[in-house]
Structure formats: C-alpha cells, structure tokens
Amino acid sequence: MLEQERIVRDVTARLTRASSAEDACRVTVTTLSAHTGAMSAALLPVRDNLRCIAASGAWQVFTTVRAGRGVCGRAFRTGRTQTVTAVSADPDYIPVGAQGVQLEVSAPLLDTTDRPIGVLNVEWRTAVDVDNARAVVEAVAACLGDRITRLGGPPAENSSEKLLRHAGALTTAATEWELMAAANDAARDLSGLDAAVLVMGDGERIRVGMPTVLPNDFEARLRQVMAGLPESTLLEMVMLAHRHGSSYTLGEKDHCPPQVYRPLLAAGVATLIGVPVGPADAGGVMLIADERTMEPDPSTVNLMEMLAAHAWANLDRLRTLAQLRELAMSDPLTGLRHQGPFNERIRSATPGRTALLAIDIDQFKVINDTYGHQEGDAVLVALSRALKHALRHADELFRLGGDEFVAVLEVRHPSEAMTIADRLTAAARAIGRTVSIGVALVDEDEPPERALRRADAAMYGVKRDGRNGARLAPGASTGRTA
Incomplete structure (x- = not known):
C-alpha cells in the first residue's frame, strides 16, 4: 500500500x-x-x-x-x-x-x-x-x-530551442521566397522585434524579400518604403554590412544615423539590427527593426548572425540545386532546353493552337567537315541566340540534338505560325546562315509526336527544294495543307 x-x-x-x-x-x-x-x-x-x-x-x-x-x-x-x-x-x-x-x-x-x-x-x-x-x-x-x-507557468521555449526549430523550417524551404519568409519569421521570433527584412542579391540585382502575408502594419510600412528605394541604396546597405560586420542601435536618441538608413527612420524605425548574409557579391543583409526604442542585447545579435549563416547555407543550397536542375534540363552548349523538357511541354499541346516548328541548319555537316567541330559549335551558339531573339516572349525553343531545333508556339491560325517561321529564316540569314523549317499544328486527337513527324517531313521537303525556307505540313486527318 x-x-x-x-x-x-x-x-x-x-x-x-x-x-x-x-x-x-x-x-x-x-x-x-x-x-x-x-x-x-x-x-x-x-x-x-x-x-x-x-x-x-x-x-x-x-x-x-x-x-x-x-x-x-x-x-x-x-x-x-x-x-x-x-x-x-x-x-x-x-x-x-x-x-x-x-x-x-x-x-x-x-x-x-x-x-x-x-x-x-x-x-x-x-x-x-x-x-x-x-x-x-x-x-x-x-x-x-x-x-x-x-512560478509563472511552464518555461518558455529558450533561444537555442527556437533557433533549432527555425533551422528546421529553413532546411525544408523549397524556394528562395519560402526560405526568405522563414528567415524573416525566425528573426522576429528570436529577436523579439516587430519587423525583419532580407535584402538579397543574386550576382545580378538586389531585391527586397516581400512575403505574401505581412505580420503587422509596421513591417508592411517598412517593406513598402524599402521596395521603393533605388537599387543603389539597397546595395549600399548590403556593402555597409559586409564592410563592417553586424551592427545594432544603442537606444540613444538625437544622434546622426548613417545616411543610408535615414529612409528607414522616416518609416518609423527606432531600433535596428543589421547582419550580413553570405558573401558580398551574392549575399545580402538581414535588417531586424522595431518602432520601439530599445538596446538589443549583444547575445541577440549573435543569434541573428547564426540565423543569417544558416539562412545563407540553405539559400546557397537551393541556388546550387536550381543550377544543377537547369544543367540537367538544358543543352550545355546553347543553354536551350533539350528532349526531356520538350516532351513535358508538348504533353500540354492544344489541338489547332499549338504549332511545332522543326528547324534544321542547312549544310551543317559541311561546316563541321570543312572547318571543324569548334566552328560548328560556334555556329550552333550564334544561331540559337538569333532564333531565340526572333521568337515572341511566350514562344519556346528547344535543341533536340545535333543541328535540330524545335520551336513550340501557341497561335490562333496557321498563318501566324508561318509568319514566325519566316522571321526565323530571316534571323538566320542575318548572321550569314540559312535554315529549313517545317511547320505543323497539332490536330484533334493527334499525338504531338506525330505532329512533330509531319513538321520534320515538311522541313525535309524544304531541303529538297533548295533549303532556306519554311513550309506548312498537310493536316494529319485531311492530308491537305491547313
């Protein structure tokens, strides 16, 4: 008992x-x-x-x-x-x-x-x-x-537990925008401040992370101000953080802030932590702010630095994976997508609207045999650029192998597809080359692969008749030109 x-x-x-x-x-x-x-x-x-x-x-x-x-x-x-x-x-x-x-x-x-x-x-x-x-x-x-x-109830989650929990969210982010949103959430939670904004570069341009849902009015106002800043100002914020390291306000008033931060003060910022993220040429800066006047604890800044390091590691991983996916889906010579993405694209072909243009470089074998494969590669690169620039914004160009290209267009009438084909032949002539093009619209109940064979047949007809031109293939069901 x-x-x-x-x-x-x-x-x-x-x-x-x-x-x-x-x-x-x-x-x-x-x-x-x-x-x-x-x-x-x-x-x-x-x-x-x-x-x-x-x-x-x-x-x-x-x-x-x-x-x-x-x-x-x-x-x-x-x-x-x-x-x-x-x-x-x-x-x-x-x-x-x-x-x-x-x-x-x-x-x-x-x-x-x-x-x-x-x-x-x-x-x-x-x-x-x-x-x-x-x-x-x-x-x-x-x-x-x-x-x-x-004693005040169960203990709150400590900083280490929070950091580990947010690290998990950063690791599972599937896109850069998801990761930036997760990093902002973590920064607010770990710091106790009301707003967090990531200013990130990708080697070409600087942008402000803008999630779909903003947590409060202050952060919405801050992001609106920052989104309106010129890229040169955002770049100056990034370079300031990378040149001197992390910084934080002391809660003291009537002191002159750096010129680059004055638009933030105008937005109501009274407390600011700035932490560099990644390398200066491809990374950015994490800004954590509040309307209240406070002096952040240095240990909080250390947590922000650890968070920034983890955010960058995951962002770099996402970018590397994106590059690897692009390499797997693209022809390394021309940068055009190849057979796999092409097969995916034509599965969504719309009968009577999707046009396939089979494009072949005229006398490409002669170029390779006479001048060597290095010259042949240069021709492929130059021609792929010329063809791509001649297409409309929504049109797509694929390289399926050798000197064979296929353009996929959405058109309202066969004549529209032929107009684009004529633009492509003109673009090739502008760089001193010629191409033969066969055009076929996917018919009702026709597998797209069969439409591509009709386009190929029309393209070979152009070659037999002297090359340097375009021809519309007969319809699959009627045997007549559409």
Whole structure:
C-alpha cells in the first residue's frame, strides 16, 4: 500500500524550495521515485510538443512527445488522468526501456483554471493497487501543477530551442521566397522585434524579400518604403554590412544615423539590427527593426548572425540545386532546353493552337567537315541566340540534338505560325546562315509526336527544294495543307 499522505507531504515540502518550473519537476520526480521505486517523468508543453523536463527510475526516456501522442499526450489533450493496466495492448503506449511495466498512470498538471499545463507520468514494474496508485499520482500532480502555476507557468521555449526549430523550417524551404519568409519569421521570433527584412542579391540585382502575408502594419510600412528605394541604396546597405560586420542601435536618441538608413527612420524605425548574409557579391543583409526604442542585447545579435549563416547555407543550397536542375534540363552548349523538357511541354499541346516548328541548319555537316567541330559549335551558339531573339516572349525553343531545333508556339491560325517561321529564316540569314523549317499544328486527337513527324517531313521537303525556307505540313486527318 502506497502511503499517500506521507508522499504528498514530502513532495509538497520539497516543492516550496523549488525556484523554477524545471526545479519543481526535478524535485517531484526524484521524490516520487524514491518513495515508489517507479519510473517517474514530468513533461511540460513546448509549442506543439511535450518536453520531458525531468525523469527518474529509467535508463532512457523520450525527450519529446507530440502533444496528442502516447498516453501522456492523451492525458494532456483530454485533461483527464489515464490509467493503463495492460500497456502492451494500448496503442498509445510508448516504451522507454523499462521492461515488464504493469501499470502506467498519467495525470495532467492543471493551472488555476483547470487548463492542462503539463503531465506527470508514473510507471510501475511491480504489482500495486491501481486505485491507490492513481490517487497518489493525481495528488502529487495537483501539488506540482499548483507550484508551476505559482512560478509563472511552464518555461518558455529558450533561444537555442527556437533557433533549432527555425533551422528546421529553413532546411525544408523549397524556394528562395519560402526560405526568405522563414528567415524573416525566425528573426522576429528570436529577436523579439516587430519587423525583419532580407535584402538579397543574386550576382545580378538586389531585391527586397516581400512575403505574401505581412505580420503587422509596421513591417508592411517598412517593406513598402524599402521596395521603393533605388537599387543603389539597397546595395549600399548590403556593402555597409559586409564592410563592417553586424551592427545594432544603442537606444540613444538625437544622434546622426548613417545616411543610408535615414529612409528607414522616416518609416518609423527606432531600433535596428543589421547582419550580413553570405558573401558580398551574392549575399545580402538581414535588417531586424522595431518602432520601439530599445538596446538589443549583444547575445541577440549573435543569434541573428547564426540565423543569417544558416539562412545563407540553405539559400546557397537551393541556388546550387536550381543550377544543377537547369544543367540537367538544358543543352550545355546553347543553354536551350533539350528532349526531356520538350516532351513535358508538348504533353500540354492544344489541338489547332499549338504549332511545332522543326528547324534544321542547312549544310551543317559541311561546316563541321570543312572547318571543324569548334566552328560548328560556334555556329550552333550564334544561331540559337538569333532564333531565340526572333521568337515572341511566350514562344519556346528547344535543341533536340545535333543541328535540330524545335520551336513550340501557341497561335490562333496557321498563318501566324508561318509568319514566325519566316522571321526565323530571316534571323538566320542575318548572321550569314540559312535554315529549313517545317511547320505543323497539332490536330484533334493527334499525338504531338506525330505532329512533330509531319513538321520534320515538311522541313525535309524544304531541303529538297533548295533549303532556306519554311513550309506548312498537310493536316494529319485531311492530308491537305491547313
């Protein structure tokens, strides 16, 4: 028989000396295990998880349990004590190394409004009276819940835990914009300031990260101001951070800020942290700001630097992956996409609207045989540029191999496709070359591959008739020119 009054009295006496929620948890489980010989654990919520704050009587425990999982999660979710006498038959039981558990009692820790603020979990490997065990755990849980409430409630997520959580969000970002939004969220959360803006370059231009949803009016106003700044000013912000390193305001008024930051002051910025991100030529600067006048703690700036380093590592990874995907999808000589992307594109062909233009360089073999493959490559590069510039903005050009190109157009009439084909032959002549082009519109119920064969046949007809021209292929179903 468990001596309930003596256990509760001992726990209560020790809890009065606990100075934090963590201390209260440690005191409780240590005292409870000493009296019962059972495995005891106290878990408190941290965001969406129950974190094991203290445990005793087991070789190993799980550090984190999802708030709705396990017997502990069930007790926390329902706010009611859970008693399990056959752990092997309970689908929610989470084994923690103690073999032969005969009883598990999981009691919620409640605040003054009976809201769950944690869980006290006890497991016995010896036979005990179930009702008595439950009464003991519930009584001790009531003492622990009361003491944690008096100490201010469960501890908040610390900076290290926040940084790790946000690091996970940065790692899973699938695009640059998702990553920039995740970095801004992390900067606000870790710093306690109201706004965060990433100014990033890609080696060609500087831009301000603008998420779809803005967290507050101040950040919306700040981003609007920054989006209207000339690129030279944004570049100056980036170079200032990379030249001198991270910086932060001291909360002192009536001092002259750097000229480049004055538009931010006009937007209401009173506190500003600036942290360089990545290298100066391809990276940027993270600006974290607030309307309130504060002096950020230097340790907060250190956290921002770690966040910026992690954000850049993931941004660089995304850019590298994008480059590798582009290389995998593109012809390395001309930069045009090749067979794989072409096959993807023609799957969405619209009958009567999608035109395929089979383009072949005239006498390309003679160029290679006479002047060598290096000259042939130069011709391919020059011609691909000329053809691409002659196409409309929405038209697409692919290189399928050798000197064979295909343009994919969306047109309203076959004559529109022929007009574009004539522009392509003129573009080739402008650089001293000629091409033969066959044009086919994808017919109703016609596989696009068959339309491409018709375009090829029309192109070879042009070659037989002297090259340097374009021809519309007969329709697939009628055998007549559309």
